[in-house]
Structures are given as C-alpha cells and as structure tokens.
Amino acid sequence: MGVMIDGVYHIEDDPTPTSSGGEWQRSKSVVRNWITADGSPGPTGIEGYRAEADRYHLFVAWNCPWAHRALLARTLKKLDGMIGISVALARRTDQGWVFADEGDHTDRLLGVQSVHEIYSRGVDGYTGRITVPVLWDKKTGTMVSNESADIVRMLNDAFSTIAPAAPDLYPEDLRAEVDSWNELIYQTVNNGVYRAGFASTQDAYQSAALEVFETLDRADAHLAASRYLAGDRFTEADLRLFPTLARFDVAYHYAFRCNLKRLSDYRHLWPYAREIYQLPGVDKTVKFDIYKQGYFSPSEKRNPLGIVPIGPLVDWSPPHCRD
Numbered sequence: 001m002g003v004m005i006d007g008v009y010h011i012e013d014d015p016t017p018t019s020s021g022g023e024w025q026r027s028k029s030v031v032r033n034w035i036t037a038d039g040s041p042g043p044t045g046i047e048g049y050r051a052e053a054d055r056y057h058l059f060v061a062w063n064c065p066w067a068h069r070a071l072l073a074r075t076l077k078k079l080d081g082m083i084g085i086s087v088a089l090a091r092r093t094d095q096g097w098v099f100a101d102e103g104d105h106t107d108r109l110l111g112v113q114s115v116h117e118i119y120s121r122g123v124d125g126y127t128g129r130i131t132v133p134v135l136w137d138k139k140t141g142t143m144v145s146n147e148s149a150d151i152v153r154m155l156n157d158a159f160s161t162i163a164p165a166a167p168d169l170y171p172e173d174l175r176a177e178v179d180s181w182n183e184l185i186y187q188t189v190n191n192g193v194y195r196a197g198f199a200s201t202q203d204a205y206q207s208a209a210l211e212v213f214e215t216l217d218r219a220d221a222h223l224a225a226s227r228y229l230a231g232d233r234f235t236e237a238d239l240r241l242f243p244t245l246a247r248f249d250v251a252y253h254y255a256f257r258c259n260l261k262r263l264s265d266y267r268h269l270w271p272y273a274r275e276i277y278q279l280p281g282v283d284k285t286v287k288f289d290i291y292k293q294g295y296f297s298p299s300e301k302r303n304p305l306g307i308v309p310i311g312p313l314v315d316w317s318p319p320h321c322r323d
C-alpha cells in the first residue's frame with residue numbers, strides 16, 4: 001500500500017495508522033466533482049461533467065465495500081450498459097490496488113497496471129490515499145470523483161433522462177429519514193467494522209465492535225415493522241447498509257472480530273439482506289470468495305500467514321418472505 005504526494009506514489013510502511021487512543025481513522029476523499037444532467041458543477045467541484053451515455057467509467061475492486069456502493073447504484077439505476085467498469089485484484093500489494101491478467105482483472109480502458117497510475121493521470125499533483133472507487137471521465141481523461149457517497153448520489157440523480165426508468169434512491173419526502181440512517185450506519189457500521197478490525201488497543205476495539213452491534217440490533221428491531229430502513233421504499237440508506245451486511249459473516253465476523261452475532265442470527269435483518277441480494281442484478285455485484293481473499297490477505301498485523309478460512313458457508317438463496 002502507499003500514498004501519493006504531489007502526484008508521486010510512495011510505498012508506505014504502516015498502511016493502518018491509528019490515533020494515540022488506538023483508534024483507526026479513515027482519511028477524507030479529495031476529488032469531489034459531480035456529473036449533473038446539464039454539466040453544471042453540483043454541490044462541489046468544477047463544471048463540465050454532463051451526464052452522457054458511454055462517457056464515464058468506474059474503477060473498483062469487488063471486495064471494497066465503498067466500491068460496492070457504486071456498483072449497486074450502477075445496477076439499480078440500470079446504468080450497466082452506459083458506464084463500464086475495470087476491476088482491480090482483491091489482494092493489495094506495495095503498489096496498492098493493481099490490475100493483472102488474472103480472471104477479469106485487466107484494465108481495458110487505459111491499459112494501466114495499478115490504480116495509482118489512474119490518479120497520476122487524472123488529477124494534477126494529487127496528494128492523498130489511493131482508494132477505490134474512482135469515477136473516470138473518458139472524454140476529458142480526468143477523475144470525476146473518488147468519494148462513493150457522492151458517486152451514488154450522482155448516479156441516482158444525473159442520468160434520469162437518458163437511462164431506463166429506475167426508482168429514486170433519495171426521494172425528497174424521505175430525505176431526513178435517509179440522512180439520519182446514513183449518518184448512523186456510516187459511523188457505526190460501514191466504518192465501524194473497520195474501526196473494530198484496525199483498532200490497536202482493547203478499548204478502541206471493544207467500543208467500536210459494541211457500536212456495530214448496537215446499530216445492527218436497532219436496525220433489526222426497526223425492520224420488524226418496516227420493509228426498508230426509511231419506510232416502504234428501498235433507498236440509499238439500504239444501499240449503503242448492504243455492502244457491510246454482505247461481508248459480515250464471511251469476513252468481518254472473524255477477520256475484524258465482530259463476533260457477538262452473525263448476520264444470519266438476526267430475525268429481521270437477515271431476510272432483509274437476502275431480499276436486497278435477490279433484487280435483479282444485485283447478486284452479480286456480490287463475490288463472497290473474493291471478500292475472503294481480500295480480508296484475509298497477508299497482513300503483518302492481522303493475518304501474517306495469509307491463511308484464508310474455508311468457511312463459513314452461508315446460503316443467501318432461501319426466499320426472504322418479506323412481501
């Protein structure tokens with residue numbers, strides 16, 4: 001793994017820096033332009049990224065939950081035919097995320113070997129971490145965004161006049177409800193599992209792991225009487241919870257020690273997760289074996305021998321019975 005400083009990539013010794021309390025902190029995304037229907041700038045960034053078919057491309061890794069958000073938005077907004085993808089290998093290297101002639105992990109768009117090359121081509125003098133997902137503009141050869149929350153929002157909003165009809169993931173009347181779930185889920189679940197898994201003290205681990213289960217318990221209780229998090233429509237809040245749920249039993253439960261319960265122990269959350277998995281196209285964005293390869297890849301601190309466990313076997317196919 002590494003970081004880029006003024007456009008130059010540097011290999012890092014310690015890829016998981018923690019604060020003095022042993023708490024792990026995620027760095028902020030810095031490339032935050034927006035695709036809009038008419039090319040206007042959007043809430044941040046510069047103008048010129050107009051929604052057009054076959055103009056944009058996503059660089060992702062199957063195991064990355066943040067990239068998974070973008071892949072889910074692409075599928076659920078029926079944009080698969082107009083936004084292509086390049087998929088980096090799950091295993092990270094000194095060069096960070098890399099492409100290779102293994103499976104379907106070649107980057108056919110730019111022909112690069114690593115994601116850091118995309119950052120040096122697409123952002124002038126970039127300084128920061130080399131993360132996926134990356135949303136790329138083929139027309140100008142520049143990076144639109146490396147922030148998954150923004151990418152989900154723009155795929156939801158910008159393409160509605162040129163893409164097939166698809167549900168609004170951030171409907172006006174549910175925004176307050178969606179925002180409040182988003183905030184809670186981001187802090188305590190999406191990022192919470194990483195704060196548990198990357199903590200370097202018992203206290204930091206314990207408080208992060210307990211928060212994960214407090215929120216999952218709360219969501220489970222809520223889903224007893226509600227079809228989705230923000231009511232009877234599937235929204236961005238559900239989209240953002242799902243990548244963590246999909247990785248929970250096969251990866252976080254064991255690799256990140258989030259082991260008070262398994263997802264499959266939850267009475268309502270488990271059928272809810274299966275319902276989302278069974279939405280058209282969603283199963284194609286989920287790769288359980290690759291999650292294991294990614295989360296159990298060799299790491300000096302967490303898995304020095306790089307041994308990948310054989311289980312658990314989790315069956316996501318039984319009917320969800322939530323109709």
Ligand SMILES: N[C@@H](CCC(=O)N[C@@H](CS)C(=O)NCC(=O)O)C(=O)O
Nearest residue numbers: 029064065066129131132146147148
């Ligand atoms: N804020 C970013 C975070 C993305 C992120 O942290 N991605 C991870 C993979 S799961 C990554 O690429 N990490 C590499 C690194 O930090 O060096 C987003 O949500 O898009």
